[in-house]
Amino acid sequence: MSVSLETRDLTIRFGGHVAVDRVSCVFRPGELTAIVGPNGAGKTTYFNLISGQLRASSGQVLLDGADITAESAPLRARRGLGRAFQLTNLFPNLTVAENVRLAVQSARGVHYNILRPWMLRRDLIERADQILVDVALEQKRAHPAAALPHGDQRKLEVALLIALEPRVFMFDEPTAGMSVDEAPVVLDLIARLKKDTSKIIMLVEHKMDVVRSLADRIIVLTNGACVADGEPATVIASPAVQEAYLGIAPKHGAPS
């Protein structure tokens, strides 16, 4: 079954500050949507509202037509909303392999099995190892996650999302802080995910060259509101983006 995701007038206020302001968007399977905007625009907060880390002040999140606005994060994850975090968010004292296996385990619905030793679950172990090869971390499978350098932690963050096999992928600046030779591994993975046209992919990204090469559609958020939405070429040329990227946040590199 193909997936459908929609936000209707999705809003959250922190005190008087409206971090996400009546954002209405429909996301279609087979489409990679880039979400861009200056720092503090509300991109991460928008993700948090969709995947359930934050509850909306008003508005709705609809998955497959069902209103999931009030559901908890774990239930949304089980429904297929998968999330990778901007600030690396791992299990620091578990090994790299264990981190990924935990995501594989959840994807396979193994939540409460207490009788079968973990190391006998060859299916989980092999799937996790395969993903570690995909993100080029197989050499470090036995290292504790906390001991990895930053770039590898970012890769592991992405590996957890891929291992979760969601129907909606939410990447929040997956290559931020990665070196030039590390980033392609992750970008190739995302490009490969695009081949499966039953999935929705959302990508928050500041680097315009990345956005241009991957995105089928761009959404621009400024001050929590959606100010542009459409084809990459059109959106990039629009005044909203020119202003957002040339006027407010030049440090992330302006579109050329």
Add this chain to the structure above:
Amino acid sequence: MMILSGNPPRGKLLTGLVVLVVGLLALAPFLFPGSKPLNVAAKICVYALLVASYDLLLGYAGIVSFAHTMFYGVGAYGVAIALHALGASWFAVFAGLGAALAVAGALALLIGLFSLRVQTIFFAMVTLAVASAFAVLASQLSWLTGGEDGRTFSVPQALRPGFQLIDSGAFGGAANGRTLAYYLVFGVAAVLFLALLRIVESPFGRVLQAIRENPFRAEALGYRIVVHRTAANVLAALFAACAGALNALWLRYTGPDTTLSFSIMLDILVMVVIGGMGTLYGAIVGAAVFVLAQNYLQALMGVAFGAINKAGLPLVAGFLNPDRWLLWLGVLFILSVYFFPTGVVGRLRADPKP
């Protein structure tokens, strides 16, 4: 290796230490005849199980509970009350154990569902309050529990000292009911310890660790942390109740001081820390070190005290006065925490797992 669920002690020293302790415990009735050493050995078995079940909560799930002695007490009182009321039979033992498990499980479920939703510090407070209330209740309901005096009862025939398995004389008279009772304690504790090992090495156990490490991310992966934490709380309570039942069968007595007192809760914490959290094997090491110190440190100091006194060093001897043994136990504890911050097991088990 599957009997250890793929989690051997790891490291030569640690393996040696665990094998040594378990080996000595397994042969205790033959190696150390006499009632005091056997009492000590049985207490190590019971405490190893009790501490291991606490480690499931603290070391694996990262939950601080002060109600562990309550569940221990529920097990001990269950068996005591049943044997007292129904007479010494195996039926009474199992009826008491069954009732105790039901009560412990239900209590743990309630406390968990009620208080594990929010911060785990709140859970710690609630367990403290409930455990204190339970201790008061147990001493007030004297018609049921025997109050402050507790309950003395007889155990089934086969576990009594007078019972002879084979003609007396064989095995140097060790084949009596007391030996049988000891092996019941040892065997059940060993099997339950292996079961705990299986649980922490299962997919469920890994999720507990994940929740301890990063509950926020565990939720984002689809794990419902309240359910997992509550399940861990119930499991730990059931194992603690079994330890309590073993303790009751061994002592043939259950009272507030042997099960519910807060000082036992402190002992459990000390044993977990000495042995090493989140390792399970730490429970065996911690229990052995602690119970041995508790029972023999005083005697050892008595010997040293006498010797030094004779040597004419009264000031030094004063420090070693056997009455000060608790002070030295404290010093020992501080030193062990200082030199083994991850516990004896954490220290001896240096290599990372695959």
